[in-house]
Amino acid sequence: MKLLFVEPAICLSAFALTLTSPLTTQYVYRRIWEATSNYSMASGSNASECEKNKSSPIFLSQEEVQKKVSLFSMQMDISGLIPGLVSTFILLSYSDRQGRKFPLILSSVGALASSVWLCLLSYFNFPFQLLIASTFIFALCGNSTTFLGASFAYIVDQCKEQKQRTIRIAIIDFLLGLVTGLTGLSSGYFIRELGFVWSFLIITMVLTVNLMYILFFLDDSVKESSSQNVSMSCSEGFKNLFYQTYMLFKNASGNRRSLLCLLLFTMITYFFVIIGISPIFILYELDSPLCWNEVFIGYGSALGSISFLSSFLGIWFFSYCIEDIHMAFIGILTTMAGMALTAFAKTTLMMFLVRLPFLFTVVPLSVLRSMMSKVVDSTEQGTLFACIAFLETLGGVTAVSTFNGIYAATVAWYPGFTFLLSAGLLLIPVISLCVVRCIGWKEGSYVLLIQEESREDTSNR
Structure with missing residues (x-):
């Protein structure tokens, strides 16, 4: 029996990816420490070493390790840039003809292959530089952006009514916040009690369970096209998406x-700052x-993940009393305050408290997507x-x-x-939103404008 619920796959994927990120960072930190420092870690310990005394020679090694970990992380991300761009662009556009399961399966296979490689790397103590290979493989098969994009498209395919679509997407936001929060909270205990392997x-x-569910239990929300269309889509899909994007602005x-x-x-610009500062x-x-x-890092990750839930509740509450653009302002300004306070956080208590201004961090991303969807025609939403x-x-x-x-x-x-x-860079989206406000953004006004333009186009034909 086939099911039309992609939510279990999203939850399993969110758990795996949320747990992978802090584990990989701390694993790389430990390996680089052992490779570059003359000071060994405690035997049998899974924790990272840290020295607070600036006059200690261990402190100097610690600073060097911080630099190398940061630069290696940059190399890993760059290695997945080009394949990630190409795979995301092609797979998501290709899914309109080939079906939503294809990108879901392929990105899940990539995530599984990357995870298996991490297991082998940590068990056999292979050179940690080989982590770049796992990043490349995951990106080549479609990264987490591809998986989530296909998942949301899967939901939209089923929901013919706008209200039903909103509820389903809101449920996904709630589940993502819940799963990532609990996973982040437990990530430290995984390392401490079980180790990396x-x-x-x-x-x-x-x-593996997630891939089995998608393969054998999840039904496709889009039926595959005829063989002729499928063969054409491979050669023309990429060009069509570029053309559709061009027409989106031209029309x-x-x-x-x-x-x-x-x-x-x-x-x-807001997304650039938020994603860049996360690691x-x-x-x-x-x-x-x-x-x-x-363990404390796990607590911090869990507090960061609460922003998914608090942002959803904030949007639900504020939508009754203020406009979308004002919600975006609130989210950006509170995030800016959180960034500035984090720069001066020197104690554990302060570092936990600075997470409070980040409660509405996700609000601008959701609201801005909603605002953009209101200024394009219904036939242009996919593009x-x-x-x-x-x-x-x-x-x-x-x-x-x-x-x-x-x-x-x-x-x-x-x-x-x-x-x-980061706090300074967030002034850019604030200024941009001020310009949007000045040129006359009003709720619902552009929906009417789109309808008038559509009628004009029809009459001209």
């Missing part, structure tokens, strides 16, 4: 085109003076979100690489500089 093995088992009126470009620019949190917490162990997915993949990898490079260059003299820089 067994933790990576558990991730592999979860991804819009001048005011609507300007608004769409501004909203897209606002979302991508820096773990390195910052491992370093002096915080010197967090794996719009394919364009967004492409820019998110490009911006995400570029951001992580950039911020890792900046952190490596500044960690020796001021580790919090990257967070101050």
Whole structure:
């Protein structure tokens, strides 16, 4: 019996990917410490070493390890940039003809292969530089952006009514927040109690179950096209998506085109900062003076994941009293305050408290997507979100690489500089939103404008 529920696959994938990130970072940190430092870690310990005394020679080695981990992370992300862009772009557009299961299966196979490679790497103690191969394989098969994009498209295919679609997507946001929060909370205990090998093995088992569910239990929401169309899609799909994206902007009126470009620019610049700074949190917490162990890092990751839930509740509450653009302002400004406070967090209590301003971090991303969907026609929604997915993949990898490079260059003299820089960069989307407000954004006005333009096009024909 085939099911039309992609939610179990999303939850299993979210658990695996959320657990993989902190495990990989701390595994690389430990391996680079052992490779470059003259000071060995405690025997049988799974924790990372940290020295708070700046006059200690261990402290100097610690700073060098921080730089090398950050630069290696940048190399890993760059290795997956090109294959990730190509696979995301092709697979998501290809799914309109070939079906949604194809990108779900392929990205799941890539994640499973990457996890198996991590197991072998940690068990046989292979050179950690080979981690770059797992990043490349995962990106080549379609990364997490591909999986989530196909999942949301799968849900949209089933929901003919707007209200039903909103509820299903809201449920996904809730589940993602719940799963990532609980996984982040437990990640430290996985490392402490099981070590890296067994933790990576558990991730592999979860991804195997996920792949089995998609293959044998999940039905496809889109029926495959005829063989002729399938053969044409491989050669023409890439060109068609470029052409559709071009027409998305060409067909819009001048005011609507300007608004769409501004909203897209606002979302991508905000996304760039948020994604780029995310992995820096773990390195910052491992370093002096915080010197967090794996359990505290898990607590921090869990608090960060709560933003999915709090942002959803914030949107639900604020939508009754303020406009979308004001919700976006609130989310960006509170995130900016959180970044600035993090740069000066020197104690564990303070580092936990600075997570509070990040409660609405996800709000601008959701709201800006909603605002953009209101300024394009219903027949252009797929092209719009394919364009967004492409820019998110490009911006995400570029951001992580950039911020890792900046952190490596500044960690020796001021580790919090990257967070101050992030707070300053968030002024860009704020200014962009102010321009959107000045040119006359009003709720519902552009829906009427689209309808008028559609009627004009019909009459001209």
